[in-house]
Amino acid sequence: xxxxxxxxxxxxxxxxxxxxxxxxxxxxxxxxxxxxxxxxxxxxxxxxxxxxxxxxxxxxxxxxxxxxxxxxxxxxxxxxxxxxxxxxxxxxxxxxxxxxxxxxxxxxxxxxxxxxxxxxxxxxxxxxxxxxxxxxxxxxxxxxxxxxxxxxxxxxxxxxxxxxxxxxxxxxxxxxxxxxxxxxxxxxxxxxxxxxxxxxxxxxxxxxxxxxxxxxxxxxxxxxxxxxxxxxxxxxxxxxxxxxxxxxxxxxxxxxxxxxxxxxxxxxxxxxxxxxxxxxxxxxxxxxxxxxxxxxxxxxxxxxxxxxxxxxxxxxxxxxxxxxxxxxxxxxxxxxxxxxxxxxxxxxxxxxxxxxxxxxxxxxxxxxxxxxxxxxxxxxxxxxxxxxxxxxxxxxxxxxxxxxxxxxxxxxxxxxxxxxxx
Amino acid sequence: xxxxxxxxxxxxxxxxxxxxxxxxxxxxxxxxxxxxxxxxxxxxxxxxxxxxxxxxxxxxxxxxxxxxxxxxxxxxxxxxxxxxxxxxxxxxxxxxxxxxxxxxxxxxxxxxxxxxxxxxxxxxxxxxxxxxxxxxxxxxxxxxxxxxxxxxxxxxxxxxxxxxxxxxxxxxxxxxxxxxxxxxxxxxxxxxxxxxxxxxxxxxxxxxxxxxxxxxxxxxxxxx
Numbered sequence: 036x037x038x039x040x041x042x043x044x045x046x047x048x049x050x051x052x053x054x055x056x057x058x059x060x061x062x063x064x065x066x067x068x069x070x071x072x073x074x075x076x077x078x079x080x081x082x083x084x085x086x087x088x089x090x091x092x093x094x095x096x097x098x099x100x101x102x103x104x105x106x107x108x109x110x111x112x113x114x115x116x117x118x119x120x121x122x123x124x125x126x127x128x129x130x131x132x133x134x135x136x137x138x139x140x141x142x143x144x145x146x147x148x149x150x151x152x153x154x155x156x157x158x159x160x161x162x163x164x165x166x167x168x169x170x171x172x173x174x175x176x177x178x179x180x181x182x183x184x185x186x187x188x189x190x191x192x193x194x195x196x197x198x199x200x201x202x203x204x205x206x207x208x209x210x211x212x213x214x215x216x217x218x219x220x221x222x223x224x225x226x227x228x229x230x231x232x233x234x235x236x237x238x239x240x241x242x243x244x245x246x247x248x249x250x251x252x253x254x255x256x257x258x259x260x261x262x263x264x265x266x267x268x269x270x271x272x273x274x275x276x277x278x279x280x281x282x283x284x285x286x287x288x289x290x291x292x293x294x295x296x297x298x299x300x301x302x303x304x305x306x307x308x309x310x311x312x313x314x315x316x317x318x319x320x321x322x323x324x325x326x327x328x329x330x331x332x333x334x335x336x337x338x339x340x341x342x343x344x345x346x347x348x349x350x351x352x353x354x355x356x357x358x359x360x361x362x363x364x365x366x367x368x369x370x371x372x373x374x375x376x377x378x379x380x381x382x383x384x385x386x387x388x389x390x391x392x393x394x395x396x397x398x399x400x401x402x403x404x405x406x407x408x409x410x411x412x413x414x415x416x417x418x419x420x421x422x423x424x425x426x427x428x429x430x431x432x433x434x435x436x437x438x439x440x441x442x443x444x445x446x447x448x449x450x451x452x453x454x455x456x457x
Numbered sequence: 458x459x460x461x462x463x464x465x466x467x468x469x470x471x472x473x474x475x476x477x478x479x480x481x482x483x484x485x486x487x488x489x490x491x492x493x494x495x496x497x498x499x500x501x502x503x504x505x506x507x508x509x510x511x512x513x514x515x516x517x518x519x520x521x522x523x524x525x526x527x528x529x530x531x532x533x534x535x536x537x538x539x540x541x542x543x544x545x546x547x548x549x550x551x552x553x554x555x556x557x558x559x560x561x562x563x564x565x566x567x568x569x570x571x572x573x574x575x576x577x578x579x580x581x582x583x584x585x586x587x588x589x590x591x592x593x594x595x596x597x598x599x600x601x602x603x604x605x606x607x608x609x610x611x612x613x614x615x616x617x618x619x620x621x622x623x624x625x626x627x628x629x630x631x632x633x634x635x636x637x638x639x640x641x642x643x644x645x646x647x648x649x650x651x652x653x654x655x656x657x658x659x660x661x662x663x664x665x666x667x668x669x670x671x672x673x674x675x676x677x678x679x680x681x
Contacts, residue, residue: 054556363552364554367554368565369513369537370511370513371540372569372570374537374538451508451513454548
């Protein structure tokens with residue numbers, strides 16, 4: 036029975052609102068745009084951050100990436116004369132990381148060398164990635180043909196290469212690719228597999244693999260190409276000796292990533308005189324991206340909330356006018372025996388019905404707009420459940436907050452005066 | 458047995474610097490089933506008397522017993538409940554809800570009593586027939602004549618089966634013929650046992666009542 040009374044109250048509210056269709060509609064419009072813009076803005080913000088997250092997740096959120104860099108001191112001393120500069124990560128570093136950190140589950144060393152490759156008349160500059168089989172576990176990419184190299188190839192210094200889809204297409208063209216030999220530098224390597232590569236694109240975040248990669252066992256690379264490289268800087272050649280260009284470390288748990296990274300940094304500091312390495316932690320980037328996302332959502336949300344506020348003020352305005360207009364009705368209801376609280380309920384329900392209907396329509400608008408944005412700008416937009424529910428709850432709350440004052444005003448009407456009111 | 462009893466009721470209003478004694482020590486009692494006319498010129502205090510009788514207003518001092526219950530000390534919610542259950546109002550200007558049908562207007566008190574929809578529909582139909590408007594249930598007040606509107610008001614005042622009907626100049630906006638019809642209707646209700654208290658300044662109309670109370674300057678002038 037109580038339930039039906041509530042339903043009747045709502046019906047009564049709707050009936051009263053329908054008496055002034057245009058007025059109710061216009062009032063509702065304020066909430067529609069308010070809720071619509073909040074939902075749409077949150078969708079755009081969410082989309083942008085999802086995009087960033089996806090990029091970061093490709094790096095592996097359990098991973099730590101250590102790169103060799105030329106330290107600043109080295110940079111300044113080596114410019115004039117062609118002398119050999121020795122810097123970067125070493126085989127020993129790799130070994131120590133594996134041995135001294137219990138939280139390290141897997142790690143892959145990498146030598147990264149640019150070399151010209153050739154098949155018949157076709158040439159392509161490749162980035163040689165000399166690594167171990169662990170690389171393919173840390174940077175998992177689908178194998179399109181053949182196989183990737185394993186432990187035995189690494190141990191046997193096998194002259195084999197795994198190409199990316201891009202490299203294979205450029206170099207091998209239509210030929211049956213697996214089993215082909217390609218020349219890299221002066222040596223011949225057998226293509227044993229082709230894998231897919233992530234198209235590295237955009238932004239500050241770098242994915243470990245590139246389209247022009249050619250994966251070769253690290254022992255083979257060391258044997259054929261050594262640790263010393265020519266580097267052309269402003270017209271003159273310099274010699275550089277770098278043992279490892281990169282080490283990718285995977286920890287056993289996401290909770291240990293940051294402590295392990297800090298531990299590795301401390302250890303490297305002990306063994307390196309210069310800071311010729313750089314540690315990047317995708318998880319830290321991820322956290323940063325999350326913080327940015329939160330900040331963006333708050334900014335976007337609060338800008339859009341202003342329009343919700345304006346919608347609420349519209350409701351309050353119209354309800355105040357309605358109370359004045361219906362003074363006599365209120366007087367009659369009070370004389371008949373309506374309590375003050377029942378008058379408050381009646382007007383409050385009208386305001387809430389108005390704002391909730393506005394909220395529902397606004398929600399539809401807010402879900403629709405992101406589709407239009409995505410269609411025209413190719414921007415990713417994501418409408419989440421909470422980005423719909425939050426404005427809905429807010430619009431109901433707005434009905435209550437902005438309807439309360441007019442409703443209380445209505446209940447204050449003195450029936451004796453109201454009944455004389457013409 | 459008295460249904461309404463005033464004991465030394467005073468009602469003062471502050472009008473600027475002046476204190477208006479709208480009711481100045483009224484002590485009367487009306488019996489159950491009686492039909493009273495309260496008469497007097499404007500400013501005699503009869504409207505104030507009506508407001509207090511109808512629990513729309515509270516006396517400044519004195520006691521008001523409604524069926525032996527002191528209602529002069531009750532709070533706003535309790536007074537609302539008493540209006541709902543004990544009192545039916547009939548006004549000079551009908552005071553119907555213009556946007557509601559005859560049916561819905563009659564049902565209004567039942568809505569606040571929390572009646573179920575089908576039961577109150579039934580009751581409204583019954584009452585509309587009683588006042589001779591059984592055919593007009595779906596009409597809006599604007600489509601009715603003055604007499605018909607007042608009939609709707611009477612039907613509405615009866616909906617909650619009140620103990621008293623308070624009629625404030627019920628024929629004031631009606632021509633004499635329809636006014637007479639309304640008075641017949643009220644007299645009929647009185648015959649059925651409903652206590653009726655009516656305010657009027659027309660002696661012809663007051664003659665329908667069994668008792669008359671004349672007021673002057675906030676005091677009872679005479680009772681007949």
